[in-house]
Amino acid sequence: GNSVTQMEGPVTLSEEAFLTINCTYTATGYPSLFWYVQYPGEGLQLLLKATKADDKGSNKGFEATYRKETTSFHLEKGSVQVSDSAVYFCALEEYGNKLVFGAGTILRVKS
């Protein structure tokens, strides 16, 4: 079946550091890919998405590019802030808008 693997955390960075969170997937065909973010005490919210190969999703300074050659969708941000501290989930879409999630990566940003 379909699956998503993302790098284990926690990832701890200083403010203004560069962020990469790796995500790879296994799927039949070319599903839409997503990054969701979960801030402390809240539900998940969509951060960005890409619906086809070579698409780049971006939002709030975060970016991810759909790479079918490497089956990857790595999340990047050039300069993180303390307010970016959260759990980040990579996901792919199956039939019926169902989502398959990775295990989540905790990001901690220190001032």
Added chain:
Amino acid sequence: DADVTQTPRNRITKTGKRIMLECSQTKGHDRMYWYRQDPGLGLRLIYYSFDVKDINKGEISDGYSVSRQAQAKFSLSLESAIPNQTALYFCATSDSSPGLGTQYFGPGTRLTVL
């Protein structure tokens, strides 16, 4: 007001008790989902519903049941709670447009089974 609400937000119960978690949405979406979140495992799908008359099992449905009372309401029941059902439970909704896939999540219910 929040688009997707869940009640209760926190619940502590004992083994063997029946528990119902409720979800309501004002987004007008046809599709609704129940997930559980466990540390290190991400979110796993319990049940999903494409409309009031279409309910389907997800990856981990054993020990759970659901009811779609209306387009806007989707309840999750644990008929006889057990400790390994201690988790954070999320309800989510999406519209039925193919390929969009964006799901909107409620704030979660933290369930502890003693």
